Amino acid sequence: MSGFNTKLVHGKPQKDNHTGAVNVPIYNSSTYIYPTVDAKLPYDYARSGNPTRNYLEDQVAELEGGYQGFAFSSGSAAIHAVLSIFSPGDHIIIGKEIYGGTFRLINQFFKRWQLEFTAVDTQNIEEVEQAIKPNTKAIYFESFTNPLLKVTSVKAISQVAQANHLLTIVDNTFLTPYLQKPLDLGADVVVHSATKYLSGHSDVIAGVVVVKNKALADKVYFNQNSIGATLSPEDSNLVRRGIQTLAVRMDRHLSNTQKIVEFLQGRPEIARIYYPSIAGTKDHEIAAKETRGFGGIVSFELQDGLDSTKFVEGTKLIQLAVSLGAVESLIELPYKMTHVELSPDEQLKAGITHQLVRLSVGIEDVSDLINDLKQSLDKLN
Numbered sequence: 001m002s003g004f005n006t007k008l009v010h011g012k013p014q015k016d017n018h019t020g021a022v023n024v025p026i027y028n029s030s031t032y033i034y035p036t037v038d039a040k041l042p043y044d045y046a047r048s049g050n051p052t053r054n055y056l057e058d059q060v061a062e063l064e065g066g067y068q069g070f071a072f073s074s075g076s077a078a079i080h081a082v083l084s085i086f087s088p089g090d091h092i093i094i095g096k097e098i099y100g101g102t103f104r105l106i107n108q109f110f111k112r113w114q115l116e117f118t119a120v121d122t123q124n125i126e127e128v129e130q131a132i133k134p135n136t137k138a139i140y141f142e143s144f145t146n147p148l149l150k151v152t153s154v155k156a157i158s159q160v161a162q163a164n165h166l167l168t169i170v171d172n173t174f175l176t177p178y179l180q181k182p183l184d185l186g187a188d189v190v191v192h193s194a195t196k197y198l199s200g201h202s203d204v205i206a207g208v209v210v211v212k213n214k215a216l217a218d219k220v221y222f223n224q225n226s227i228g229a230t231l232s233p234e235d236s237n238l239v240r241r242g243i244q245t246l247a248v249r250m251d252r253h254l255s256n257t258q259k260i261v262e263f264l265q266g267r268p269e270i271a272r273i274y275y276p277s278i279a280g281t282k283d284h285e286i287a288a289k290e291t292r293g294f295g296g297i298v299s300f301e302l303q304d305g306l307d308s309t310k311f312v313e314g315t316k317l318i319q320l321a322v323s324l325g326a327v328e329s330l331i332e333l334p335y336k337m338t339h340v341e342l343s344p345d346e347q348l349k350a351g352i353t354h355q356l357v358r359l360s361v362g363i364e365d366v367s368d369l370i371n372d373l374k375q376s377l378d379k380l381n
């Protein structure tokens with residue numbers, strides 16, 4: 001079999017290519033001809049299946065090492081379709097620092113449908129074990145959390161899950177299969193906001209799911225087709241194209257981020273840096289064992305008394321915006337932007353102080369990024 005980089009570029013060959021086109025066409029057809037009323041068609045209606053979307057779905061399944069992939073109109077829709085495999089009365093253990101939109105979906109939507117949840121620190125395996133109840137069905141978490149890059153062992157959680165007949169569901173948005181393959185580490189389901197690194201260019205909202213076996217695939221497919229939040233052919237093509245350059249983009253994200261971390265370590269304005277390459281933490285210990293790199297997101301706290309708003313508004317090349325994982329660098333203040341839905345008390349408990357800054361490092365020249373951070377820090381003094 002070919003290596004990962006080759007797989008990124010070359011998906012599964014299409015059998016209907018009569019033109020010699022090197023890329024899968026964007027099939028803008030909602031319906032397909034039946035040669036006879038009894039015909040068994042590979043495609044009959046585009047919500048149920050579309051060749052462009054299926055190309056992407058096969059591509060992500062192969063990259064994650066799964067049985068089958070599914071593409072959705074957003075990461076949130078992907079997560080909704082996965083959590084919809086459970087039934088009223090089921091209990092799910094969730095990481096207590098999962099993506100805010102996922103928490104909202106669980107806490108405000110699925111709670112109304114009688115799904116029960118317990119939020120725990122998934123880095124603490126004992127806490128996870130203690131949260132297991134007779135009706136527990138799954139453990140859902142992000143191996144790197146947002147924005148504090150707390151690292152959870154997919155291996156350790158999967159072991160607990162398997163011993164208790166639970167599913168392990170991992171949101172792999174921050175790492176991508178280039179840096180970590182949760183299914184290889186024992187997980188059953190992987191979800192992504194493909195809006196971020198997989199597509200990589202801030203030009204599409206998309207989500208994917210990859211599952212380990214046919215039983216799970218049948219359940220997720222039923223939800224994808226019946227709920228219907230599928231990814232359009234055009235958007236499937238954008239994600240497909242983005243994935244082809246995933247490895248080269250990630251390599252630059254990694255090296256730029258490491259150099260920015262080293263720059264920040266030398267600046268007196270910085271009180272604390274959150275990035276798992278920094279040794280001496282449990283996060284580093286786990287990430288060093290289970291990932292190929294520490295990702296392209298770094299968060300840091302400015303010293304008390306320095307104006308964090310002025311700092312993030314003061315960068316010129318690095319743009320002030322939410323979202324992450326794209327070619328351009330983005331900076332934001334979690335307490336006012338991505339995590340504004342938390343009460344001040346909840347923010348404090350989650351470690352989201354007013355001095356905390358999140359930086360999604362792009363693939364620009366790192367010297368330009370460092371100079372930009374430097375000029376904005378210089379203005380604070």
Ligand SMILES: *Cc1c(COP(=O)(O)O)cnc(C)c1O
Pocket residue numbers: 074075076077099101102142146171173174192193194195196205206207
């Ligand atoms: C952005 C994000 C989501 C939600 O995805 P959308 O594409 O915005 O719906 C879920 N999980 C993580 C970790 C994210 O960063």
